[in-house]
Amino acid sequence: MNASTRIDFIYLSETDMVRAGVTDMASCVDTIEEAFNLLHHNDYRMAGVNNSSHGALMVFPDNSPFPDMPKPTADRRYMAMPAYLGGRFRMVGMKCYGSNAENRDKGLPRSILMFMLHDADTAAPLAVMSANLLSAYRTGAVAGVGARYLARKDSRVVGILGPGVMARTSLAAFMAVCPGIDTVKIKGRGEENLQAFLAWLAETFPQITQVQVVQSLEALVRDSDIVTFCASGVVSDPSTYPTVRREWVRPGAFLSMPATCNMDQGMEAPEIRKVLDHTGLYQAWYDEVPKPSHATVPMIGMRFLDLIAAGAMDREQLEDLCVMVAGQAPGRRTDDEIIILSVGGLPVEDVAWGTVVYRNALERGIGVRLNLWEQPLLR
Structure with a gap:
């Protein structure tokens, strides 16, 4: 007897994703740590010739003969980000990433994301899900894995x-892995975003008893145990990127950089440990973009590769967080x-956390079940 050809999948709205646990950061950090171990053992695939590409990017031209074609306004991009992750996940996934800075004028997020999970054998769809929270939490979780291995355990600021x-x-x-944090320093441009962050902070982490709004990068970095640059900005000229200066950085600091970032010559010194979340991702970016690569991809990891290409840094200085997670290299060695960790964002992270949330949804009866077909008309 032939097996059933019926294919159903579930749709998970943003509310469904929350009910299925997408905002459980402690679990997310553990899940991303597990994914990094699989990355080190090569039980994964992404796009590109080295199987580690961020994805396929579509952009619009500066000048088009078609008046209805969108313009390449700030941060307007469309990406397809496929990946496979093995281990207990054994899933294929695809994130569809749309972004436009002008969305904020419409009351929308800068990025609007969707994610699909597929059966690794048949490619049949298993879930279509709202992915803004999925993507945000898996990106934050990388910083948490980094802090678990690279921050001082007694970090407070x-x-x-x-x-x-x-x-x-x-x-x-950070709070999930360094529970002693009690002080936050924050710098922002817009008052509305700043006040919203402060309100969220007071409600979410009442154990943080000291909050300082600072006006300069120097004040932000000085005396901080953990530093993170999370502000988006115009990409093209690295000299305009927010820059870390060595004289500001206290001994023992951990710097987690998921957004536009640069560093001064002092931070280039060999004694400053330079870590990538996954080396293959940055090599794929470097092979795909014009040089210097940091002018196109503003992650600090691309600055590392540009320094290596210029002979100003030895490749042996570059470290990989996945290798540390797998126990093949040390994390923090001294107080x-x-x-400094470059956080680039890997499609396998979406697959890992998306799979956990999807399985939670199935167990809890969350989501809308949809039918693709009873029998396919074409075979």
């Missing part, structure tokens, strides 16, 4: 640039060493 979504999820992840 966090300095944050940019009071947006990444700031919230990064801080939530005084300074460590």
Whole structure:
């Protein structure tokens, strides 16, 4: 007897995703740590010739003969981000990433994301889900994994640039692994975003007893145990990116950088440990974009690769968080060493956390079940 050809899948709205646990940061950090171990053992695939690409990016031209074609306004991009992750996940997923800075004028998030999970054998759809929270939490969780291996265990003071979504999820992840944090310094541009962040902070983490709004990067970085730059900005000229200066950084600081970032010559010194969340991702970016790569991809990891290409840094200085998670390299070695982590964002992270949330939804009866077909008309 032939097996059933019926294919059903579930749709998960943003509310459904919350009910299924997408905002459980402690679990998310553990899940992303597990994914990094699989990355080290090569039980994954992403796009690109090295199987580690961020995805396929579509952009619009500056000048088009078609008046209805969208313009390449600030942060307007469309991406398809496919990945496979093995281990207990054994899933294929695809994030569809749309972004436009002008969305904020319409009361919408800058990015609007959707995610699909597929059976790894048949490619049949299993779930279609709202992915803004999924993506935000998995990105923050990378910072949490980084802090678990690279921050001082007694970290108390966090300095944050940019009071947006990444700031919230990064801080939530830091709190999950460094529960002694009691002070936050925050710098932002817009008063509305700043006040919203402060209200969220007071409600979410009442154990943080000291909150300082600072006006300069120096004040943000100085005396902070953990520093993170989470502000988006114009990409093209690295000299305009927010820059970390060595003289500001206290001994033992951990710097987690998921957004636009640069560093001064002092931070280039060999004694400053430089870590990537996954080396293959940055190599794929470097192979895909014009040089210097940091002018196109503003992650600090691309600055590392540009320095290596210029002969100003030895490749042996570059470290990989996945290798540390797998137990093949040390995390923090001393209380005084300074460590900077580049957080690039990997499609396998969406697959990992999306799979956990999807399985939670099935167990809890959450989501709308939809039918693709009883029998396919074409075979």
